[in-house]
Amino acid sequence: MINVLFFAQVxxxxxxxxxxxxxxAEINSAETLRAVLASKDEKWxxxxxxxxxLVAVNQTISGWDTxxxxxxxxxxFPPVTGG
Amino acid sequence: MxxxxxxxxxxxxxxxxxxxxALIADDNSDGAVVTFVxxxxxxxDGSAVTDLTLEHYPGMTESVLNQIATExxxxxxxxxxxxxxxxxxxxxxxxxxxxxxxxxxxxAAFAACEFLIDFLKTKAPFWKLEAGETGKSxxxxxxxxxxxxxxxxxx
Numbered sequence: 342m343i344n345v346l347f348f349a350q351v352x353x354x355x356x357x358x359x360x361x362x363x364x365x366a367e368i369n370s371a372e373t374l375r376a377v378l379a380s381k382d383e384k385w386x387x388x389x390x391x392x393x394x395l396v397a398v399n400q401t402i403s404g405w406d407t408x409x410x411x412x413x414x415x416x417x418f419p420p421v422t423g424g
Numbered sequence: 425m426x427x428x429x430x431x432x433x434x435x436x437x438x439x440x441x442x443x444x445x446a447l448i449a450d451d452n453s454d455g456a457v458v459t460f461v462x463x464x465x466x467x468x469d470g471s472a473v474t475d476l477t478l479e480h481y482p483g484m485t486e487s488v489l490n491q492i493a494t495e496x497x498x499x500x501x502x503x504x505x506x507x508x509x510x511x512x513x514x515x516x517x518x519x520x521x522x523x524x525x526x527x528x529x530x531x532a533a534f535a536a537c538e539f540l541i542d543f544l545k546t547k548a549p550f551w552k553l554e555a556g557e558t559g560k561s562x563x564x565x566x567x568x569x570x571x572x573x574x575x576x577x578x579x
Contacts, residue, residue, distance in 0.1 A: 349479055349551035350562045393565075397549070400484035416481060416549075420565030423478065423509060423550025424462050424521055424541055 343374065343409060348418035354388045364411035371396045372405040374415055393420055430493035430505040434485050436512040439522050448504035454526040456533040460541050462521040464514050468563065473556050478511045478520065481549035485509070492543045496525070499539065500532035507540065509550065539576050546573040 343362045352358050368374045375396070379389040397416040398407045409415055431447075433439075441461060449457045464476045493505045506524040514520060523540045527533040552563040 346481070348481055348549065349553075353562075397481070397484060400481070400487055402547070416484070418481070418549065419551065419562070421546065421549055422552045422563040422565050423480070423548050424545035424569075 342411065343368065344414045345374070345378070346414065346416040348416060350419050351388060351394070351417050355385060364409075368409060370405065371398055371403060371407045371409055371415060374409050375405070375417070378417075389417065391419070394418075395420060428497060428503060428505075430490065430497070430507070432486055432489040432493060432506075433508045434480060434482075434489070434511060435508065436510060438510065438519060439508045441519075441522065444506055444508065444522055444524055448506055448524045448526050451503055451526065453528065454503050455528050456530040457524070457526045458530070458533040458537040459525075460521075460523040460537050461519055462541070464516050464518050464520060466516055468554060471556050471558065473516065473554050475513055475515050475555045476520070477513045477553040477555070478509075479551045479553065480509075480511050484549050488548045489544065492540060492547060495543070496536045496540055500527065500536045502527050502532060502536055505536070505540070507544065509544070509548070511550070542569070542572045542576060545569045 343364050345360050345362050347355055347357055368377055375389050379386045395418055396403055398409060399414050445459060467473055489507050493507060496502060502525055504526040508522040510520055523537050525533045525537045546569055554561055554563055
């Protein structure tokens, strides 16, 4: 399983903070995981299509081509605004 | 010189600037102590703010803050580094973040403190939800913050 987390607006708009996604052959990168999640329905498609969306693979902000595999933690969130 | 250990805390409770200052300012090899405190401001982008809620990514936040502290140490000769960032709901005027840096000389301490807050603002997974007269809204990331962090890029 891939542990998928959502934060801030992304979490709020999707109404989910964490879900488990089965690691299928179709999912081999952050981008393909995003595509699989975005295909759930119109809402997920819209939220995950944002060009400002960031992804962290195993708690490190990563490029969309970063490899994703079974057991990974992948988080989707908007640009950060702390400080 | 004492061990260069950075102190990184993510907490809901407020912090005491005098206490944090005393903890980093006790080494006589340091000639400079620079601290920064970020607070909840009463307006943002023209609208009144009544309170602020900070969300974060537990685990990743602490790890990013430690990486930023390590990077500051690679760039400047620092002794003490403290980063405290609050999460949860804060009212107008409350403290959000503390950065404290000590060094033998002021230039390193000033530069490192500014670098730390610039990097924290663009790299650490915190998000601000503002509450105001017109309801709640997520704070938009600012290009100016991104530019400030880019200023530190090593070319």
